[in-house]
Amino acid sequence: MLRRLFSKHGTRWTLGLVLTVLACAQTLGMFPATLTDRIDLFFYDMRIRVQPAAPDPRIVIVDIDDKSIAEVGRWPWSRNVIADFVTKLADHYHARTIAFDVLFSEADTSSGYGVLEGLAKGELKEFAAFGERLKTLKASLDYDGRLAAALHERPVVLSYFLSNRAHKGLLPAPAFTASELNGNALDVLPWKGYEGALPALQRTAKAGGYMNTEIDPDGLLRSIPLVAQIDNSYYESLALATARVALGATAIRPVFLSDDVRSDQAQREYGVLESLRLNTLPRQTVIPVEREIKALIQYRGRGGPDGGTFRYIAAADVLKGRVPLQDLENKIVLVGTTAAGLKDLRATPVNSEYPGVEAHANMVASILDGDFKQRPDFAAAIDLLQVIALGVTLTVALSLLTPVWSILFSLTMAAAIGAFNFWMYQAHDMVLPVANALLLIAGLFVVNIAWGYLFEHRKGRAMVNLFGEYVAPELVAEMAANPNSYSMEGESRELTVLFADVRGFTTISEGLDPNTLREYINIYLTAMSENIRGNRGTLDKYIGDAVMAFWGAPVTLPDHAARAVATALQMQATAASLNRDFLARGWPALRIGIGLNTGEMRVGDMGSKIRRAYTVMGDAVNLSSRLEGITKVYGVGITVGEGTMRAAPDFAYRELDRVKVKGKNEPVPIFEPIALKTQLDAGVRDNLEKWHEALALIRAQRWDEAESRVRALHDSAPDDGLYLLYLERIAHYREHPPGTDWDGVTTFETK
Incomplete structure (x- = not known):
């Protein structure tokens, strides 16, 4: 199989x-993997987009928006304003954590203190009182110093920017160093430089985190690296630093895969980073990470003040104290910008203009909840x-x-x-x-x-091309619909085969000119072929004036015998109609003989290397040919073998004889199909019964009784050649008795 x-x-x-x-x-x-990566990203983005917005009251974005710029002044604001801003958030509103998604890398000279100090050392050097007074004003005019003092002992996280250029500003303390990895190497992109906050500011801030994000090849922001490397130290992102300060953690520890996850023994670690852990209480906060220590951003809305996830509050409202206390109390505050010209916008799966500060806010929320999607x-x-x-x-x-x-x-x-x-x-x-x-x-x-x-x-x-000339169009369509079920390979099947021949064709051909003979035979063969194909028969070949066809192959037909008998009766009716037309044209009369037989035969592609054909072979085929030849002996139009008679029981038959045809040693009964049993009238049915009674008398050698019965049938149908044949046989048997061992079989020595 x-x-x-x-x-x-x-x-x-x-x-x-x-x-x-x-x-x-x-x-x-x-x-x-460009194509597959894009498809995977498409489906990932679809899932993110259908995720409903989930409001998070723990995190508030204080926005340096157009309203705040109009009210406070152009950006950057002086550091004394930022100092008041930090003091207001920390002391008045009791914010849990304050993280700046803005960079303080340049000194603030807006107070004019530097100019005054230059005058005190130059043109106004002789005025000692001016110098002394300037010293008393230094604290109030040193805006960077004021901001540094405001940051001291307050939960503020500053930001910086990683680059591959020269170092600028001051980095915060690293999250951990290479010496703490026990020989393991982290899969993380190293950086050579940075642009950090002013040293005075970073030293007094609670923590610092880099603002860098990871843009995918298609230009969308989907992940943030939580840890970056500079030299032999590892630093935390703005989101990680903000979450760590908010959770009260003081250390970050990288955890590697091991054969026993409960073991912290360095020698049992395999070097593949599993997660980052914060030393929070009562239990550690676990942050699962992907390659390059990235984490996917779980966007919880479309972003912006109307995005439905984080509340946006104008920075000016904070400075003026117009915000209700409960809106900021114990909140994690991220300070960012959406003002025209200052917009920090990123293309993301949920919005092509997504505030960068909100990307960090989403990552903070994931760390707080332990909610990460991982590859x-x-x-x-x-x-x-x-x-x-x-x-x-x-x-x-x-x-x-x-x-x-x-x-x-x-x-x-x-x-x-x-x-x-x-x-x-x-x-x-x-x-x-x-x-x-x-x-x-x-x-x-x-x-x-x-x-x-x-x-x-x-x-x-x-x-279609192979069988189109042999079988009916509807059969070809059926075969073409399921070609694997049919082939030219030889096989044995029970089929019914038909031979039809024109009586006296030699005489007909001698009496017609070639063109008329061609038209005569073409009309005849076309009509016979249409009858065969109309009853789902397979047209095998034309043998001069003879036609060969069979039923049951290549398409299996359970009722192949019945179809063949019906076709033979139809062909005789068609021949009678053609005969009337031919006689009207002055052509010779048309009469045909048909032989049918049913039995096992070989069917398939047969022939030589030069020419092959889809045909049938076997004893059953030969018998059908012999039966066609002896139709003229019995004066009938159709002769069928016993196999056909038994396989098509819906028809009424007249038994003709038991014969031994040339090439066969066993006698076979032969029959003439009359019509469907349902179509027989009473007279025909009565004559059939009388004939079969007469045939039984003949085989019993009761010549007188038999002759009387046959003669009565002959008188009622004088044109029926079968009755005349048997009257001659009865007369012969009277003079030459066949003997007591006679089996009633007629032997034919010729084809």
Whole structure:
């Protein structure tokens, strides 16, 4: 069975295997993954977009917006204003944490203190009172100093920017150093430089974090690296630093995969970073990370003041004390900008103009909740397994299914993969690849459809071309729809075969000129062929004026014998109609004899290397040919064998004789079909009964009784040659008795 299936579907299976292997290679990273990456990102973005906005009252964004610029003045504001701003948030509103998504890397000279100090040392040097007074004003005019004092002992996180240029400003203390990794190496992109806050400001701030984010190749912001490397030290992002300060943690520890996750022994660690852990109480805060210590941003809305996730408060309202205390009390405050000309906007999956400060706010919320979507290290293994399973299943299934079922099965598989992927995303927070699996499903489906169209269609057309001359159009259409069920290979089947011949054709051909003879025979053969094909018969060949046909192949017909008998009766009726037309034209009369037989015979493509044909062979075929030849002996138009009579019991038959034809040693009964039993009138039925009674008397050698019965039938139908034949036989047997061992069989020595 497997051998038959492979011979039938081997090419499809080979193509399916090739596609599956290519998909596996793609999964293992052996080919560029631009297309699959984009498809995976598309489905990831779709999931993010359909995620409903989830308001988070713990985090507030204080916005340096157009209103605040108009009220306070152009940006950057002087550091004494920022100092008042910090003091107001920390002391009046009791903010839990204050994080600035703005950079304080340049000294503030807006107070004019530097100019005054230059005058005190230059042109006004002689005025000692001026110098002394200036010293008393220094504290109030040193705006950077005022801001540094405001930052002292307050939960403020400053920001800085990583770059590969020269160092500027001051970095905060590192989260950890290479010496704390116990020899393990972190998969993180190193940086060479930075632009940090003024040293005086960073020294007094609670913490600092870099503002850098990670832009994907398509230009969208989907993740943030939580840790970056400069030299041998590792620094935290703005979101991580903000969350750590808000949670009261003082240290960050990298945790590596080990054979025992409960063990902290360095020698048992394998060097693959599993997570970052904050030393919070009562239990540590675990932050799972991906490669390059990234974390996916869980966007909880479309962003901005109307995004529905974080509340936006104008910075001017904070400075003026117009914000209700409860709106900021114990909140995590991120200070950012949306004013025209200052907008820190990023393209994201949910919005092409998304405030950068809100991207950090979403990451802070994920750290607080422990809510992260991850692309696990074993995602490629899952992808490989589902590709292999899909490849094998679809390769076999699609080759066996019809086009409609192939479409439904492919869609079902795609839906199953999508459902599994979404379930892993929702229930287990895993972002798994799906592109390879979907592309494989599409590829296998297209290959099978293309195969069906390009090859099966050609095979169907070949079937049409092959059998179109032999069988009826409706049979050809049926075969073309399912060409694999039919072939030219030889096989044994029970079929019914027909031979039809024109009586006295030699005399007819001698009496007509060639052109008229051609028209005569063409009209006859066309009419006979239409009768055969109209009853789903297979036209085998023309043998001069003779026609050969059979029923039951290549399309299986359970009622092949009945169709053949009905065709023979129709052909005789058609011949009678043609005869009237021919006589009207002055042509010779047309009479035909038909022989039918049913039995096992060999059917298929037979012949020589030079010429072959789809035909039948065997004893049953030869007997049919002999039966056609002896129709003229019995004066009937149709003769059928016993096999046909038994296989088509709905017809009424007249038994003609028991004969031994040339080449056969066993006698066979032969019959003449009359009509369907339901169409017999009472007179015909009565004559049939009388004839069979007379035939029984003949075989019993009761000549007188037999002659009386046959003569009465002959008188009622003087043109019936069968009755005249048997009257002659009775007379012969009277003079030459056949003997007591006579079996009633007539032997024919010629064809």
